[in-house]
Amino acid sequence: MTMGKITFYEDRNFQGRSYETSGDCADFSPYLSRCHSCRVESGCFMVYDRPSYMGNQYFVRRGEYPDYTRMGMSDCFKSCRMIPMHRGQFRMRIYEREQFGGQMNEMMDDCDSIRDRYRMSDCQSCHVMDGHWLMYEQPHYRGRMMYMRPGEYRSFRDMGYSNMRWMSMRRIMDTC
Incomplete structure (x- = not known):
């Protein structure tokens, strides 16, 4: 590393x-x-x-x-x-509702708008299987951000983000 x-x-x-x-x-x-x-x-x-x-x-x-x-x-x-820098595969599942409920989509690359790409209105839970990601509150990687490392995130509300809607996601590549 x-x-x-x-x-x-x-x-x-x-x-x-x-x-x-x-x-x-x-x-x-x-x-x-x-x-x-x-x-x-x-x-x-x-x-x-x-x-x-x-x-x-x-x-x-x-x-x-x-x-x-x-x-x-x-x-x-x-x-x-x-x-930590990650040079392998990136993979994350995003869910429309808490506790991995509602519509699910699997991502392996950056997404500048979940609304445009997946027709999802919101992302309220996720499972990061590989890599490290940044989630943004607005499309096109704008607004407040949240760092996501491998793990299960059943409710962003439990993490102190009760009023946040995560609308775009970007991989943290090894270009730092």
């Missing part, structure tokens, strides 16, 4: 104290009083505006992110998760 490297800074524009990691960090508070910018040297990460990988999520890859507010985050970064 390729390792990533990300550095977080207390202030915008890479100012103030910094904290560097090559993996997951459930809570930045022991290292930084706040976190308003980051720089990704390698790899891909999800950053979260709450500790323990909760709250709003944002996908970052190699590059500079000088101001958390430009990323649509409501609060500063408080945790991060490294996304």
Whole structure:
């Protein structure tokens, strides 16, 4: 597995104290009083505006992110998760209703609109069999996002997304 490297800074524009990691960090508070910018040297990460990988999520890859507010985050970064690179097959089943109910479709590639492709009005549960995916609240990979790794997701409501409708999905490829 390729390792990533990300550095977080207390202030915008890479100012103030910094904290560097090559993996997951459930809570930045022991290292930084706040976190308003980051720089990704390698790899891909999800950053979260709450500790323990909760709250709003944002996908970052190699590059500079000088101001958390430009990323649509409501609060500063408080945790991060490294996304392992996947070079194999991608496969995910999406379901119209919770608990794997309603219409089901199997995906193996990106989908910019489940409404257009599958005639599904909503995606409320899924089963990620292979690969790592990003789900977006709007078609064409827009709006808030959620990171999905292999596993069963019976209800997005249980994950704190009671009012969300997931309308597009994208594979996280090994191009980070």
